[in-house]
Amino acid sequence: MRPSTPPGPAGHPGSAGRPAPAPAARTASPWSLALLGTGVFLLVLAPLLVWYVTPRAAVTPVDVDVTTVFAGTGSYFDTGSLTTRERQRITVTRHVLGDVAAAERSGRAVWDVSTTVDTPQTLPLNDPRRAFQWTTGRWVTDRRSNAPVHCCGESPGRFDGDAYLKFPFDVAKRTYRWWDDTLGAAVPLRFAGTTRLSGITGYRFTGTVPATRTGTRQVPGRLVGRPEQGQIQAEEWYANTGISLVVEERTGRIVDASISPLKTLRAPGARRDAVVLLRARNLAFTPATRRAQVTLARAESGKLTLVGRTLPVVAAAGGGALALAGGVLVARGGRRGGRFSPV
Structure with a gap:
């Protein structure tokens, strides 16, 4: 008799010697x-x-085209009648236009700024050349830090400070140096609290400018108490009794502002104002x-x-x-x- 085939590993006959299946x-x-x-x-x-x-x-835009308007009540010197007109509406219009071509060449923010001060007589003319006062400037800043950059024909060349048309990004609760174009220098603005404006959070910064001599102007001597002199180089003085700016904390954009400028004339060496050229209290954003x-x-x-x-x-x-x-x-x-x- 032939021996029977031993059962395989699983009890199945004939499976002896066959390889085990590989794991899946x-x-x-x-x-x-x-x-x-x-x-x-x-x-x-x-x-x-x-x-x-x-x-x-977080970089300053270069293709800006923005107009801001301040309005309020004040007084100004009427050169036609040689008198100061009181309780008049004063309007300050600032137009900012970005020079995109210059910005692309330099990698900076290049803004051309035109500022006019108008009275009720000059405002309807809609002509900066016939405004009560017209100034222009060319502001060049680093697009990230907002620091002034001296290039690209900037004017004024002495521009300095932390802020002017805007503040740096991520505004902090500290003192900033704000450039006052009339003064020709930076003014410290101190943090004065947080405010809500139309649903956004703003930081308020305030400061003042003490009476400071800013230049001279040739006028008839009798205007400044020197009638014996035909023409005289009178001293121009400037003060700002109240600067208040509200700044959006993330972007540094100024969302509300008010200023109280005072420009006067004094006789050379005098300690008192002789003529008020411009006085306005709380000129504010419209x-x-x-x-x-x-x-x-x-x-x-x-x-x-x-x-x-x-x-x-x-x-x-x-x-x-x-x-x-x-x-x-x-x-x-x-x-x-x-x-x-x-x-």
Whole structure:
């Protein structure tokens, strides 16, 4: 008799000597790999938005075309009648136009600024050359720090300070040096509290300018108490009894402002004013200007907040959740079933 075939490992006859089946391969599904990859990408994107994208988004615009208007009541010297007119409406209009071509060449913010002071007689003329006072300037600043830059034909060349047409980004609760064009120097403005304006947070900064001699002007001697002299080089003096600026904290944009300028004439060496050229108390942004500035500040701040805060938080949170879920699925894997093949 032929011996019977011994049973195989699983109790099946005839399986002796056959190789054991290989363990099933562990594989990850495309869905789990996609989750993991997306999560890692978002985790890398979050710090990039904060440290790389945001600093490059927080730059002073170069293609500006903005008009701001101050209005209030004051007095001015009428050269026609040689008298001071009291309780008159004073309007200060400032137009800022960016020189895009110069900005692209230099990498700076280059703004041409025209400022007119108008009385009820000159305002309807709508001509800066016939305004009560007209000044122009060319302001060049670093687009990130807002610091003055001496290039590109800037005027005045002595421009200095931390702020003028705007403050630096991410305004701090500290003293800033604000450039006063009439004074020709920077004025310290101190932090004076936080205020809410049309739904946005603003920092208020205040300061004053003591009476300071700013130049001379040739006038008839009798205007300054020197009737014996036909013409005289009278001294021009300037003061500002109240500067108040409200600045949007994220962008540094001035959303509200009021000033109280005083310009006078004195006889050479005199200690008292002889003629009031211009006096105004609380020349402030008009409601239309305030609304326009708030709208611009809200839009600019929203973009910076989106890039610097909202998107990084969402990317970090979403990336962490997706990476965790994808990692769990990849670790768990899937078993691919195999089958035995004959030798």
